[in-house]
Amino acid sequence: MVVSPPKTAPGRRTASKAERRLQLIKATIRSIAKRGLSETTMAAVAGEARLSQGIINLHFQSKERLLIETLRYVADEYRATWEKALQGAGNSNAERLEALVYADFSKPVCDRNKLSVWFAFWGESKSRPTYRKICAERDREYDEMLTDLCAGLIAEGPYPGVDPALVATGLASMSEGLWLDLLVDPDSMSPEKAMRVYQVYLAGMFPKHFAY
């Protein structure tokens, strides 16, 4: 929960802190997608936001912090997306898993700008412990939730001898690989096709719950 974010006062021309920060984070995402992380400069982000040179240091102190906050933003958004998908889904494990697939390939999640951001930070993660921690945390949370869900399905089946943790990791990994295809080869991959690929795995793994 956020401690009542200050809204813009009526008629105010300068934005509140929270608004400016969000505006700059969104500009950072666009800049990483447009120029790549290695050519994303402070001037580029400020220009993308149509604001002045010094604005980022005013709100984020340094470039490094802006980048970390940007990664946190997409990570938080991703978690919020699948939490919401679970809330909106039916009560059966099959329905909940189906909802997660839709969430993973929904517009806001597999938008190529945001995918660029994920892969850019993953690419730097080995040399930057902060990035790696945020990414690993996202992985872990998702994996835990998905393992529970798979365990439920396996018990229902029953599908004897199937390890829920391995299936969950496989599902999560497949999503990430499909995101890569969407980023690198959008002509031969689409969210719809990605979902079909995912469905093939589900049907093969849980034939009593899913069909081709």
Place this chain on the structure above:
Amino acid sequence: MVVSPPKTAPGRRTASKAERRLQLIKATIRSIAKRGLSETTMAAVAGEARLSQGIINLHFQSKERLLIETLRYVADEYRATWEKALQGAGNSNAERLEALVYADFSKPVCDRNKLSVWFAFWGESKSRPTYRKICAERDREYDEMLTDLCAGLIAEGPYPGVDPALVATGLASMSEGLWLDLLVDPDSMSPEKAMRVYQVYLAGMFPKHFAY
């Protein structure tokens, strides 16, 4: 095939062109892993190779070309790895697929330095058509080969109603996702565990060929 790469002449202290280029490419891979692509400078790479400032421009003309050649190097190496795995494998489709799994999680392929390079370039691919083309080409080649293999397995099963292209894309995507886990969370993922995850998919998809 390469047109007979010039070997080092006997007693020569300076390396041949091909040797220096390879040395610099390997230094680039280490630098990307150690510092990230965005902090990989010409001086860093030259230092990593224990050579002088100007050496890269001498052999690669520009930084951009060094990076492209580095990406090409890992891409070529990857293709060579799976081609060799197929050559060394038995004749059955199941054995060939098994060999591909081992290749994908062999030391040279899922070494974290090289994974850093892949993800770094994937992260920049949206803004750099040259990177994207090389990556998409690698994807396409692998996908075609794997689709043929899966088609063979599906016919043998038979596994009616299973689309070989979708299964192949799923398998390739899963590898990429597992590589991400190896890069980002090496404490909870290992090549052995990755292979087990992969095996679960194979067993679920092709129960007449693979078991848990």
Place this chain on the structure above:
DNA sequence: AGAAAATGAATGATCATTCATTCATTAACA
């Protein structure tokens, strides 16, 4: 000696960051 490879100081461009100043908004006061 002549050719090729390698060096490393020099150059100019680009970058993140700083900070004195401007501007918009609110609060205080009459």
Place this chain on the structure above:
DNA sequence: TGTTAATGAATGAATGATCATTCATTTTCT
């Protein structure tokens, strides 16, 4: 209500550091 002082958001020129690239010179090999 109208005026003014105080606040803090935003600017953009200036700074110093870092970077890729060049090239005159040196080293190494034939």
